[in-house]
Amino acid sequence: MDRRKALKNVAFLLGTALSSSTIGVLFENFTLPEDEKNQVSFSGTDEEILAEFADIIIPTTKLSPGAKAAGVGTFIPMMIRDCYPPAMQHTFASGLKEMESKAMQDYNKNFLSLADDQKQKLVGDLRKDTIDKKLPYSFFTIARDLTLLGYFSSEIGCTQAREYLPIPGKYDGNAEYKPGQKAWAT
Amino acid sequence: MNINTNLKEQNTYDAIVIGSGISGGWAAKELTEKGLNVLMLERGMNVEHIKDYDSAMKAPWEFEHAGKLTEEQKRTHPVQTRDYPYQEANEKWWVNDLDCPYTEDKRFDWYRGFHVGGKSLTWGRQSYRFSDHNFEDNKKDGHGNDWPIRYKDLTKWYDYVEQFAGISGQAENWPLLPDGKFLPPMDLNCVEKSVKERIEKHYNKSRILTIGRTANLTVPHKGRGSCQYRNLCSRGCPFGAYFSTQSSTLPAAMATKRLTVRPYSIVNHIIYDKDTKKAKGVMVIDAKTNESIEFYAKIVFVNGSTLGSTFILLNSTSDAHPNGLGNASGQLGHNLMDHHFRCGASGSAVGFEDKYTYGRRANGIYVPRYQNVGNDKRDYLRGFGYQGGASRGSWHEEVAELEFGGDFKDKLSFPADTWSMGLGGFGEMLPYYENKVYIDHTRKDKWGQSVLAIDCEYKENEKKMRIDMMNDAAEMLEASGIKNVKTFDNECYPGMAIHEMGTARMGNDPKESVLNKWNQMHEVSNVFVTDGSCMPSIACQNPSLTFMALTARAADYAVKELKKGNI
Numbered sequence: 001m002d003r004r005k006a007l008k009n010v011a012f013l014l015g016t017a018l019s020s021s022t023i024g025v026l027f028e029n030f031t032l033p034e035d036e037k038n039q040v041s042f043s044g045t046d047e048e049i050l051a052e053f054a055d056i057i058i059p060t061t062k063l064s065p066g067a068k069a070a071g072v073g074t075f076i077p078m079m080i081r082d083c084y085p086p087a088m089q090h091t092f093a094s095g096l097k098e099m100e101s102k103a104m105q106d107y108n109k110n111f112l113s114l115a116d117d118q119k120q121k122l123v124g125d126l127r128k129d130t131i132d133k134k135l136p137y138s139f140f141t142i143a144r145d146l147t148l149l150g151y152f153s154s155e156i157g158c159t160q161a162r163e164y165l166p167i168p169g170k171y172d173g174n175a176e177y178k179p180g181q182k183a184w185a186t
Numbered sequence: 187m188n189i190n191t192n193l194k195e196q197n198t199y200d201a202i203v204i205g206s207g208i209s210g211g212w213a214a215k216e217l218t219e220k221g222l223n224v225l226m227l228e229r230g231m232n233v234e235h236i237k238d239y240d241s242a243m244k245a246p247w248e249f250e251h252a253g254k255l256t257e258e259q260k261r262t263h264p265v266q267t268r269d270y271p272y273q274e275a276n277e278k279w280w281v282n283d284l285d286c287p288y289t290e291d292k293r294f295d296w297y298r299g300f301h302v303g304g305k306s307l308t309w310g311r312q313s314y315r316f317s318d319h320n321f322e323d324n325k326k327d328g329h330g331n332d333w334p335i336r337y338k339d340l341t342k343w344y345d346y347v348e349q350f351a352g353i354s355g356q357a358e359n360w361p362l363l364p365d366g367k368f369l370p371p372m373d374l375n376c377v378e379k380s381v382k383e384r385i386e387k388h389y390n391k392s393r394i395l396t397i398g399r400t401a402n403l404t405v406p407h408k409g410r411g412s413c414q415y416r417n418l419c420s421r422g423c424p425f426g427a428y429f430s431t432q433s434s435t436l437p438a439a440m441a442t443k444r445l446t447v448r449p450y451s452i453v454n455h456i457i458y459d460k461d462t463k464k465a466k467g468v469m470v471i472d473a474k475t476n477e478s479i480e481f482y483a484k485i486v487f488v489n490g491s492t493l494g495s496t497f498i499l500l501n502s503t504s505d506a507h508p509n510g511l512g513n514a515s516g517q518l519g520h521n522l523m524d525h526h527f528r529c530g531a532s533g534s535a536v537g538f539e540d541k542y543t544y545g546r547r548a549n550g551i552y553v554p555r556y557q558n559v560g561n562d563k564r565d566y567l568r569g570f571g572y573q574g575g576a577s578r579g580s581w582h583e584e585v586a587e588l589e590f591g592g593d594f595k596d597k598l599s600f601p602a603d604t605w606s607m608g609l610g611g612f613g614e615m616l617p618y619y620e621n622k623v624y625i626d627h628t629r630k631d632k633w634g635q636s637v638l639a640i641d642c643e644y645k646e647n648e649k650k651m652r653i654d655m656m657n658d659a660a661e662m663l664e665a666s667g668i669k670n671v672k673t674f675d676n677e678c679y680p681g682m683a684i685h686e687m688g689t690a691r692m693g694n695d696p697k698e699s700v701l702n703k704w705n706q707m708h709e710v711s712n713v714f715v716t717d718g719s720c721m722p723s724i725a726c727q728n729p730s731l732t733f734m735a736l737t738a739r740a741a742d743y744a745v746k747e748l749k750k751g752n753i
Contacts, residue, residue: 056590056591057590057591057595058590058595059591059592059595061592061595061596063596063599064595064599066595075252078250079251079252079254082250082251082256082257082258083251083254083255083256083257084257085257120591123590127588127590130588131587131588140588141588144588144590148598149252149254150252151595152598153246153247153249153252153253154246154247155245155247157247158245158246158247161595161598161599162580162599164245164246165544165545165546166243166245166416167414167416168414168415168416168544168545168546169414169415169545170415170544170545171372171373171415171543171544171545171546171547172373172543172544172545173373173374173375173376173378173379173543173547174373174375174376174379174541175541175542175543175544176540176541176542177539177540177541177542177601181542181600181601182599182600183580183598183599183600183601184543184546184601185246186246186417186546
């Protein structure tokens, strides 16, 4: 019933530039036959790869630590297992494998051994592929969405990338914005 | 049937209140304070104020799924997940839909919470009086039946409930939105102030914009703390800063030592005594043990939410009341209404780059109804109001599609240069006899009860109004200097506003209505219904404040009648 909050949540997602189709997929109800409910699983190496991927999306900068430091590498597979319907789980899992194959194909190395610029190039190719093919969702969009969600709701994201006020105690709708002031986390 | 006499005595009270939400809490408070021993029956779990608000003080990173729902939650809550209210942070306030199914002849989103406090814990807190326009509209245009009361009948009761509940707001002297006994208003932010000034100037004060009137305290009030501007209300407030059963009416009722609260008590039906022609009590199914138990009282207040109460009444059949208790009129279950919303317009405000907000205001702006009054004529009946507000978000228009990397991340660490400003309409729905609920005996809930079937839809009047809800909003925003104004209609189904009302309406004529002007059943004098089901029309304002006022008024009348020996 808290409508403004709901709007704000949507704004948050828009704010992080999710494509609208991704948002729809993330929140839609999926009713799936029982036999589609077998879940995917992820290895320790997968989590390392996802942490590296997340750190390409949200790297450490002068301003704040990146997604890997914020624990997004384990957040992503947990969210995939708990919060995504099987079809998207499988898209995600096979996309993760394809990213590994692409690393081998392009550089003859596994993803974790790539140099930073190689990782960036590879992730950029995945982005381009999603846009070119107008995919409603892909490994890239799901992993990117979850990186942004996980990072900006993490303690590092809330308190270092942004500023978190647990109990403001008052409302000032005409406060001065000081140059360089971070955005509120919530 | 042999009934153990001692047990019967133990299970006898002066009054039974069915339900513990906004109106049930008020009934319990008023009846106990007037000296009655009251049993309050709640179908769900107990919730203790503050102690049981598990998530209230959690930081964003303390939620496992960053606020998102799991596949398992989506599976067990297929209705509650249709819209935003059910969230990770407040998941325990919403029903498992698989336990309590209902039949949708047409789509109807039924949001429910089974626990002490009911929706008083999760409500939007917007609190507006109805005006005489609202009480007279049915009579004037012939839709629905005439309200048996007018504003003057409710004025002192609005005063009374506002002063206890604590409603913050700004007096505006607007005929369609009477002023109340307000605590100091919350502030408009700089963009909202600018929009207010420009709208009021452009329309020469034939339209106004005011801060939302909300049941959030702006100053400490009756032992409760003031709002801390966290905007986390639906988790339960550890400061008691918004009105809920737990923060407000329940402590008052408990202080009399005349209140017994019984959680896990599903009222299956009201027991009718054909000799006295009154209700003698209720039959309860214990939600945990499935045991059936009877409780008895001189008065029964039915406050189980509009559709919950209507189910109980329809399910209370006897030779004298074959179609449901007090349903000789045939109106019980009919005239279901809900507000229609989710359409309006939004845009961006520039020129406020040097301003930001401090604190999170759990409130927005309000534009009260201005249509179909005076010289304003529309091609539909009744009208709508707007809720909305402005905020400076972190939305950066210049971010490329699916961008990533360090610059992108740093950009998201700062607020956007532009503010966004939106207006969302809340429209009145007319009462239509054919929008109805009835009992579907082919299906059963977890406790073996038949289920409710709902057959309700918006019609032409609502559809026409929605066009204006978008276009008027866009016009006003443009007149206010807002840029990139876009209209939206995100589609609305009855139930989504969670303002369902009307299925046991009040009226002067027993042939046309279920309740009289005191919310008392025409046919069963010791049964009172004071939740949303009593409403002959719904105006376009948020209705809970009116339920509170009607409940306090009905309780006052009921106790007087009881003392006179008339009940």
